[in-house]
């Protein structure tokens with residue numbers, strides 16, 4: 670699967686296993702959060718057990734970019750339960766065919782069409798695409814940004830991982846985060862044939878549509894979103 674980077678395969682497999690365990694904890698945390706009354710951060714006593722569980726979910730690859738590949742395993746997801754599916758949160762195992770989920774349904778139709786074509790062909794190779802995040806409401810994006818700012822300690826550092834509601838391609842429906850790592854690896858090899866391109870070197874899961882890539886290949890990546898002119902407003 671990871672044809673170009675064999676050395677990293679083992680690490681990725683281990684991460685996938687951790688992600689699955691974390692997924693269970695997220696469910697537990699969500700139930701606890703529902704029972705414990707929309708907890709504002711981790712201040713109330715009833716919130717402590719659920720936010721502990723949520724903090725263990727830091728490596729789950731949804732819904733915010735900021736949660737992944739964070740050196741030292743930083744946690745920015747403790748308040749994830751505050752906004753739901755209508756804002757773009759996606760349940761575990763969401764696929765590109767899940768029309769009833771707003772995070773998928775509100776994607777740009779051209780992007781979604783390319784993703785479905787790619788996913789169909791990837792399935793022939795035994796690779797399944799999971800949508801870890803797609804369209805997000807401005808409110809949801811703002812929440813992810815605030816979480817990242819408090820986690821990283823500065824807006825500058827947070828900007829390397831999470832865009833503002835005004836600049837995020839997720840909010841406009843033009844970006845999708847695809848997992849697991851095997852699916853991202855498949856896209857990194859074949860995505861250009863569908864116009865699907867990785868945009869940022871630090872986000873191997875984040876794909877956008879670049880139709881010209883079908884003929885000319887994907888454009889060079891930005892090191893991270895701070896190098897993307899679209900992010901400067």
Ligand SMILES: [Zn+2]
Nearest residue numbers: 734845846875
């Ligand atoms: Zn993304």
